[in-house]
Amino acid sequence: MNIHESLQLLGGLSPQTFMRRHWQKKPLVIRQAIPGFKPPLDRTDLLDLAAQEEVQSRLVVQENAGGARPWRFKHGPFNRKALPPFKQPGWTLLVQGVDLLDQRVHALMNQFRFVPDARLDDVMVSYASDGGGVGPHFDSYDVFLLQAHGQRRWRIGRQKDLSLQPDMPLKILAHFEPEMELVLDAGDMLYLPPRYAHDGVAVGECMTYSIGFRAPSRAELAGELMQRLAEDAADAVGDSLYADRTQVALAQTGEIPESLVAFARKALEDALCDPLALQRVLGEYLTEPKAHVIFDTRMVDCEGDGLEGALVLDRRTRMAYDAQHVFINGESFLASGRDAESMRLLADERNLGAAKVKRLSAPARDLVQDWLEAGWIHGEQ
Numbered sequence: 001m002n003i004h005e006s007l008q009l010l011g012g013l014s015p016q017t018f019m020r021r022h023w024q025k026k027p028l029v030i031r032q033a034i035p036g037f038k039p040p041l042d043r044t045d046l047l048d049l050a051a052q053e054e055v056q057s058r059l060v061v062q063e064n065a066g067g068a069r070p071w072r073f074k075h076g077p078f079n080r081k082a083l084p085p086f087k088q089p090g091w092t093l094l095v096q097g098v099d100l101l102d103q104r105v106h107a108l109m110n111q112f113r114f115v116p117d118a119r120l121d122d123v124m125v126s127y128a129s130d131g132g133g134v135g136p137h138f139d140s141y142d143v144f145l146l147q148a149h150g151q152r153r154w155r156i157g158r159q160k161d162l163s164l165q166p167d168m169p170l171k172i173l174a175h176f177e178p179e180m181e182l183v184l185d186a187g188d189m190l191y192l193p194p195r196y197a198h199d200g201v202a203v204g205e206c207m208t209y210s211i212g213f214r215a216p217s218r219a220e221l222a223g224e225l226m227q228r229l230a231e232d233a234a235d236a237v238g239d240s241l242y243a244d245r246t247q248v249a250l251a252q253t254g255e256i257p258e259s260l261v262a263f264a265r266k267a268l269e270d271a272l273c274d275p276l277a278l279q280r281v282l283g284e285y286l287t288e289p290k291a292h293v294i295f296d297t298r299m300v301d302c303e304g305d306g307l308e309g310a311l312v313l314d315r316r317t318r319m320a321y322d323a324q325h326v327f328i329n330g331e332s333f334l335a336s337g338r339d340a341e342s343m344r345l346l347a348d349e350r351n352l353g354a355a356k357v358k359r360l361s362a363p364a365r366d367l368v369q370d371w372l373e374a375g376w377i378h379g380e381q
């Protein structure tokens with residue numbers, strides 16, 4: 001992508017300018033970000049997805065708006081009969097991870113690949129009957145809210161008080177103070193940075209696509225990475241038990257032995273002693289496929305050295321790289337030279353031309369063969 005080119009998608013800003021001025025800083029309203037946008041999925045398609053066991057869906061129903069508990073919340077899957085009638089106002093159905101389920105939605109998400117893939121999360125699609133919404137709230141992550149069908153009235157505000165109403169089944173701000181109100185038509189889009197208060201209410205029935213991002217927390221990363229580092233170290237040097245052949249008898253036994261503290265410290269140091277270990281486990285973690293993702297494995301009727309034609313990543317595949325590694329779906333490979341160059345191109349472009357495939361080394365072709373069989377990549381049609 002040319003990051004210096006002005007994009008209609010970003011209201012005439014280039015990705016570079018958008019990132020500098022708005023990303024994580026301030027909202028942007030983009031009229032006709034995608035002119036004449038026709039949503040790839042209609043409400044029947046969305047309802048079909050919400051009926052599937054392995055698809056994450058939620059239903060929010062607003063009842064007796066003046067009452068004490070006006071919000072009802074349920075996790076899917078939902079049969080059509082479990083959902084309110086379309087004519088009933090005030091309900092919304094939200095389906096997560098639609099980019100993994102539909103190639104056209106995946107292609108839509110790819111338009112936002114001026115942000116690192118490691119930050120891109122998913123596309124959530126919502127259907128709302130008239131007046132439907134999820135109430136005033138804030139999200140912890142950046143989001144582009146693309147109006148896909150009908151109209152939605154947004155009220156937004158940059159408030160400090162993010163306290164929530166107690167005893168609600170979903171996160172509803174206790175004191176919402178909107179600063180701005182706007183109505184989005186199909187094709188319009190609103191970018192919101194994390195923790196920006198917002199409330200979107202359907203004006204007539206509507207559908208909204210949320211292109212969402214992810215950001216790991218320090219605690220989540222530290223926990224995940226330490227666990228992986230410890231497992232890798234145990235695989236590399238073997239595990240061992242604390243031993244204390246020289247332990248003397250004690251009259252007072254409450255104190256933790258110094259040698260046990262040293263043993264713990266050494267265990268942590270050993271887990272980090274491989275200089276590439278941290279990058280390796282980070283890349284593996286960041287490219288771990290989403291829960292519920294199952295690839296279609298298949299037999300490929302040629303050996304690695306018979307590979308022909310271009311390759312394309314499956315839409316569910318996560319691929320990334322750093323200076324030493326290539327990562328794909330939670331696995332890491334050391335790569336250098338021309339192979340590394342081609343693998344990085346595959347990660348960036350999500351496809352690799354036939355000429356580049358031909359120039360892969362024999363071991364790299366064998367890997368690609370494995371990935372084809374695993375359903376992680378496909379021969380381009």
Ligand code: SIN
Pocket residue numbers: 092125126128133134139143145198200208209210
């Ligand atoms: C929705 O699509 O109804 C909710 C989107 C949001 O407010 O984050």
Ligand code: CO
Pocket residue numbers: 137138139198
């Ligand atoms: Co939100």
